[in-house]
Amino acid sequence: MPQNKSHKQKFASKHAIAERQQGRAVTHPSGPKAAAPSHSKEKSRQAADAWRKKKNDAVLVQRRIGTVGAPKILGIVPINETANPLFVAAALESVVTGEDSSSPTYPRTIVSKSLKQRFTLVLENDGNEQRISDVGKVSDIMILVLDCSQGVQEAIQDLNEDAGGDDGMSGTTWFNDVGLCVTDTTREIVSTLNAQGLPSVTVVLQGLESFENSRKKLKTIKVHRRYFESVFGDSVKIFVHETDADIQTLLRTISVMHLRSLKWREFRPYFVVEEMAEVNDDFEVRGYVHGNNLSANQLLHLTDHGTFQISSITDIGDPHPLTRSAGVAKGLIDESTEESREPLTCIQASETVEDEGLATEADVEFEKAKTKKIRVPAGVSEYQAAWYEFEDGNEVPEVVAEPVEETPNDDDFMDMDALSYRTTQTDLDFLKAADVIRHERMTDEERLEEMQKLKDMSEEEMWNSDMVDTPVNLPARQRFAKYRGMKSFQTGVWDPNENLPIQYGHIFKLQGYNRVRDASIEKSSIGAAKEGMYVSIKLLGVSKEQRQAAAAAPFIICSAQLEHEQKWSVLHFHVQRNTELEGAIKSKTPVLAHVGFRKFYVSPVFSDPTVGDRTRFARFFHEGEKFRIASFYGPISFLPCPLLMFLVPSLEEQAESNSLRLACFGGALPPNPDLLILKRTVLTGRVAMINKKHSVIKYMFFNEDDVNWFKPVDLYTRYGRRGKILKAVGTHGLFKVALNDQIMQHDVICMDLFKRVFPKWTTVAFNSTDLAPAPSGNEEDE
Numbered sequence: 001m002p003q004n005k006s007h008k009q010k011f012a013s014k015h016a017i018a019e020r021q022q023g024r025a026v027t028h029p030s031g032p033k034a035a036a037p038s039h040s041k042e043k044s045r046q047a048a049d050a051w052r053k054k055k056n057d058a059v060l061v062q063r064r065i066g067t068v069g070a071p072k073i074l075g076i077v078p079i080n081e082t083a084n085p086l087f088v089a090a091a092l093e094s095v096v097t098g099e100d101s102s103s104p105t106y107p108r109t110i111v112s113k114s115l116k117q118r119f120t121l122v123l124e125n126d127g128n129e130q131r132i133s134d135v136g137k138v139s140d141i142m143i144l145v146l147d148c149s150q151g152v153q154e155a156i157q158d159l160n161e162d163a164g165g166d167d168g169m170s171g172t173t174w175f176n177d178v179g180l181c182v183t184d185t186t187r188e189i190v191s192t193l194n195a196q197g198l199p200s201v202t203v204v205l206q207g208l209e210s211f212e213n214s215r216k217k218l219k220t221i222k223v224h225r226r227y228f229e230s231v232f233g234d235s236v237k238i239f240v241h242e243t244d245a246d247i248q249t250l251l252r253t254i255s256v257m258h259l260r261s262l263k264w265r266e267f268r269p270y271f272v273v274e275e276m277a278e279v280n281d282d283f284e285v286r287g288y289v290h291g292n293n294l295s296a297n298q299l300l301h302l303t304d305h306g307t308f309q310i311s312s313i314t315d316i317g318d319p320h321p322l323t324r325s326a327g328v329a330k331g332l333i334d335e336s337t338e339e340s341r342e343p344l345t346c347i348q349a350s351e352t353v354e355d356e357g358l359a360t361e362a363d364v365e366f367e368k369a370k371t372k373k374i375r376v377p378a379g380v381s382e383y384q385a386a387w388y389e390f391e392d393g394n395e396v397p398e399v400v401a402e403p404v405e406e407t408p409n410d411d412d413f414m415d416m417d418a419l420s421y422r423t424t425q426t427d428l429d430f431l432k433a434a435d436v437i438r439h440e441r442m443t444d445e446e447r448l449e450e451m452q453k454l455k456d457m458s459e460e461e462m463w464n465s466d467m468v469d470t471p472v473n474l475p476a477r478q479r480f481a482k483y484r485g486m487k488s489f490q491t492g493v494w495d496p497n498e499n500l501p502i503q504y505g506h507i508f509k510l511q512g513y514n515r516v517r518d519a520s521i522e523k524s525s526i527g528a529a530k531e532g533m534y535v536s537i538k539l540l541g542v543s544k545e546q547r548q549a550a551a552a553a554p555f556i557i558c559s560a561q562l563e564h565e566q567k568w569s570v571l572h573f574h575v576q577r578n579t580e581l582e583g584a585i586k587s588k589t590p591v592l593a594h595v596g597f598r599k600f601y602v603s604p605v606f607s608d609p610t611v612g613d614r615t616r617f618a619r620f621f622h623e624g625e626k627f628r629i630a631s632f633y634g635p636i637s638f639l640p641c642p643l644l645m646f647l648v649p650s651l652e653e654q655a656e657s658n659s660l661r662l663a664c665f666g667g668a669l670p671p672n673p674d675l676l677i678l679k680r681t682v683l684t685g686r687v688a689m690i691n692k693k694h695s696v697i698k699y700m701f702f703n704e705d706d707v708n709w710f711k712p713v714d715l716y717t718r719y720g721r722r723g724k725i726l727k728a729v730g731t732h733g734l735f736k737v738a739l740n741d742q743i744m745q746h747d748v749i750c751m752d753l754f755k756r757v758f759p760k761w762t763t764v765a766f767n768s769t770d771l772a773p774a775p776s777g778n779e780e781d782e
Contacts, residue, residue: 109320685748
């Protein structure tokens, strides 16, 4: 049967056109098949040319590293107990320079005339995991050295059979493949480097000359290639170190290797110290500037040794030039004054402490102007009135309790003292006489025993960490005096500036974070010490002990701080748990935090990830959970900035020479002291008597005053019922509730209370004394 053609909808009504435009002024072409503008192809061609030019410029910048600008930094580190990175570094230097150095010192820069490139060798020979992570922060290419000799393989096989070996090598391997020389130390180093952010990576296998069978040697190489490609990706390069020809192959590869950029260090000036000198009692550090430009007004941080002000910056000429005209010294290029230097002050003086907390007349007038009066039921205190929700504005108004004349109706049955709604029974008639006498005569021990019995018999299989038992011998209004109730966790009214600890008077808050960050980066980019210069920096305030510690260190990393990065605030980091760590991490546990180039001992507070102005406090970071927000006091670090947190070993573990364990890692979020970290506490009760419209609840409170105190807070049950407290029943904490549906006998009645939690002021710099001590008066205990 023929059908009509479908309507093409060539035309539309005015209403349909207005609906599509949605208020936008849209100009339609003249005709349904109007041609595109003639200049659209030209614009597309120009955009494609700009994109192509941008990519070509990026490739040129990559190729010029090590030739025109600063030399490439090669970080050579061991990743198992018997690897020898010093042998690889000496072989590289011998192939490039053609000379064998008897006692080389590192870091040092070598020049390859044939490849027309320069390399700075940074070496960590002791296998210290903390220093290996520091090498990864500054390296352009990481050279990981692994010993795969036949003796190591046999030792691992013996340890797999008998885990009680005492040669210091773990017997646990990743794949458990025969010939895989990967130990627990290897896995810890690999996970730490991956968590921090890896530059380009190459792996050098040592000890393969110990195999007489070439087939077994090829199998060993294949097994290790499979492992490292699984943890580093397909871009990792695997090399064998047996002869000088192998080192030449390695050198040619790293000279043309694509360098992976780390965004977090591109806008920060940093360098590896190649020389240290004391000139006229002034301490100077020298090296090639990497990253951004450097100014004398910035603060210079020496990793593990402290933060110092810069007196002057001098261009002393390139000591390792590729051409004769490249090593010309320019002399003094930048000098700072006392007024222009970034101050070392990390906290500010608290005005609240200075004026002894007394409000001025202006403060009183301002508070009066923004408050208003509301009507609340008679007998409600000012603290209880703060639990009521207000529909207009976020300000907590002034509460004036005024008597309200009440008239009995269907909605006010909860306020009648003599009779219950639609019944002739009194309140005490809801319970049997025997139950009333038993509850009145029960001792505290008997109440606790019955509560534990009900908890064991309940159907709650999973333990709720927020559930707290109400103390029997202490009034709940005193135990939970700092808590309050909210109808909604997300939209409930909470002033972020109320009841702040004394530490908030000493920290800073950035207004317009993105604008301040961009201005700080722009200010650093106009520094006199350009990227690639070999400079000598004169530091101020370096003590004798710090100079001796710096001289004894295997290498020193210097990084310039951006403006405002010395100031303290409440820092937040989005962290991920290390999957290889066993056990839960408790909030406020002391850890060692690597925040970019800086290190601090902190006690982080964990909370749920959020994008709003509040988050829920988490007591533990469990094994099954992947992400949390870690908050603690510390100096501001503009994002992007990586974070590594290591659990500090106990005294017993230190006696056994156990290293730090990576707990979690992540990246920085904008510092925000106003973020509300709310701790939830759930009070629970049991059903004592069920009626058609309301029920009687027990074991949530144990006296009548507590019931009246928490009466404004909403209730809910585990099975979804919601309601409110009507009135107390008797004098031992029983109370009557009205719910929106019939409750079941085995249901649990819950009440949510919230309290704001603040981090602990326990942050101290790692091996540093330049940070101010904490102000007196720590935050309140939980």
